[in-house]
Amino acid sequence: MTSGLRDRKKAATRRALHVAALELVAERGLDAVSVDEIATAADVSPRTFFNYFPTKDDAVLGLDPDESGSVAAAVAARPGDETPVEALRAVAVERAAVMARDGELWPLRMRVVDASPVLLAHLAAAFGRGDHEVAAVLAARSGTGPQDLYPLLLAGVSGVAMRTALHRWLATDFTASLPDLMDEAWGVLAAGLPAPR
Amino acid sequence: MTSGLRDRKKAATRRALHVAALELVAERGLDAVSVDEIATAADVSPRTFFNYFPTKDDAVLGLDPDESGSVAAAVAARPGDETPVEALRAVAVERAAVMARDGELWPLRMRVVDASPVLLAHLAAAFGRGDHEVAAVLAARSGTGPQDLYPLLLAGVSGVAMRTALHRWLATDFTASLPDLMDEAWGVLAAGLPAPR
DNA sequence: CTGCAATCTTGCAGTCCCCGCATTTTTTGT
DNA sequence: ACAAAAAATGCGGGGACTGCAAGATTGCAG
Structure with missing residues (x-):
């Protein structure tokens, strides 16, 4: 086809x-x-x-234009007994694994993007582009409206987790495991952002 | 002067x-x-x-160029016995109050920005611009490095809270209280994003 | 394998964003 | 009122992006 x-x-x-x-x-x-x-x-x-x-x-x-839609689809495909956070977290870690497996492409992208505030903003915007779809899926899962606080906040937060994980991946010169960094970020988020130590 | x-x-x-x-x-x-x-x-x-x-x-x-710096300063000025989340939340609510007091400016801005994906991205980027400074202040408060997970995540999350609150303010046609929306968002964040209901 | 339709590529002309530089006008301190 | 500082302006130009129309490639039916 x-x-x-x-x-x-x-x-x-x-x-x-x-x-x-x-x-x-x-x-x-x-x-x-x-x-x-x-x-x-x-x-x-x-x-x-x-x-x-x-x-x-x-x-x-060079982002795949239909990737944002696939994220929403992936969330929708998670088992229904998971909480929204669990579902989103699992999808994020899976996505991180795919990105890390992509060889040198994402590292090069990150190096380039990190050197330019304009590109940084565009990348963040790209991650946020699918937010509305994700929010809609989350709203369906949790039985709330797509303009309610919870789905909007959750979709936005997932973008932050992605950006933070990528930033720290770059900071370790890509020696760390991206899925681990992603999971770590979600751990802090799910715990309500407790002060470390 | x-x-x-x-x-x-x-x-x-x-x-x-x-x-x-x-x-x-x-x-x-x-x-x-x-x-x-x-x-x-x-x-x-x-x-x-x-x-x-x-x-x-x-x-x-039309954003005030030195506003981002003042956010970091406001966080630094919070009493030292507050947790980072408490400090950031208080600053965010205070900021929301200032924005809501500004009359028709922010509503008009939001209407215009919401109609253009490009502007939406730029606004988000503007909120994220001061993230590094905020992260640095938070790192100092919590005794961690500025490249550590916690300050980065927290700074990013505060931007999401801002954007989400603004979006919902717009959705209510500016009839809701922006500080209340902001506080509500931080409540969910601080609770670890529990599924509603 | 040949003709035809759909699709893709290309060149051209034009608009607008944004910048460096030199000049003129306005404001400030004295 | 006068010289220094700062701001406004005009000019010229590089480069992003677009609509349009012509030329080249590919898919398909006969």
């Missing part, structure tokens, strides 16, 4: 643009790299770049 | 630009308003616009 020559080429071009953007920006910084250079490095015309990514920043982040 | 004619004029111009940006964007949407129009509406040259705001988006948000 998804494996026509057309689709494979599209995926390859998309990835080539993302990798080119990532590596160029890693070397020179975001502002010193132009869209034209990225396009040239990926062997497409500058105009084609915008057929794949709406902005230069998006190409650098 | 701070009350020369010069400084008053600067503040007035800044506010004029912000209000002009806010009202124009509220009417027509972010993309349909140019910097030139905002500058004209505020009676300054287009070039001068950029002496006050680095980007068009910043003019629409």
Whole structure:
């Protein structure tokens, strides 16, 4: 279904643009790299770049556009006897495992993103993009409305856990286990943020 | 000291630009308003616009640049026998009270921001901008390092509480009490996000 | 394998954001 | 009133992004 020559080429071009953007920006910084250079490095015309990514920043982040939806789906698929926190925590740890398994891509992404406040903001926004869907799923699970406090707060908090875990992963130069860092963060959250020591 | 004619004029111009940006964007949407129009509406040259705001988006948000620092200072000024959560919660509620007292400004801001994903991301980023300072203060209070899990998580969570409270304030068409919404959010956080009901 | 339709790529022209630099105007301290 | 400091302005330019229309590729039916 998804494996026509057309689709494979599209995926390859998309990835080539993302990798080119990532590596160029890693070397020179975001502002010193132009869209034209990225396009040239990926062997497409500058105009084609915008057929794949709406902005230069998006190409650098290179996030899968339907990933946010899949998070909501993953939460919905958790057994119904789990509390919302348990379900969200399990999904987050699983997601962390996938990201850590991805080889050098996420580490490189994190290094690049961490060096630019703009990209940092965009990444955080990307994690928050699916929040409404996640909140809706949580609302369904806990029997509350999607505009209620609990689902909104929980969806937002899960984004913070993700960002914090990633930040600390970077701080350890990616020697730590990302799933462990994620689980640790959720542990503190589930305990009500008690003062350490 | 701070009350020369010069400084008053600067503040007035800044506010004029912000209000002009806010009202124009509220009417027509972010993309349909140019910097030139905002500058004209505020009676300054287009070039001068950029002496006050680095980007068009910043003019629409119109956030006080030294507010983020003052949050960290407010946390540092809380009595030392409070737990970090208590201190942060108190500061957040106090901040909410100030924002709610500001008349129509924050409601208008929220309406405009909520209509644009880009602005939403920028606002979230702005709330997160002071996170590092807050995390540093918290680290000092709790005797941990600024790269440790606890201060990072707590600083991030406080941003989520702010965003969630603002979102729900908007959802009630600003009839609810923002400080109450803020306190409610922190109550759930401090309790470890228990499933409601 | 050939023609046709759908899709993708590309070039072109244009708008607008944002910046550095030099010049002019306004404010301040004396 | 005058010189120094600071702000406003004008000009020129690089680069992101878009709509449009033409050209190239791919999928499919015969």
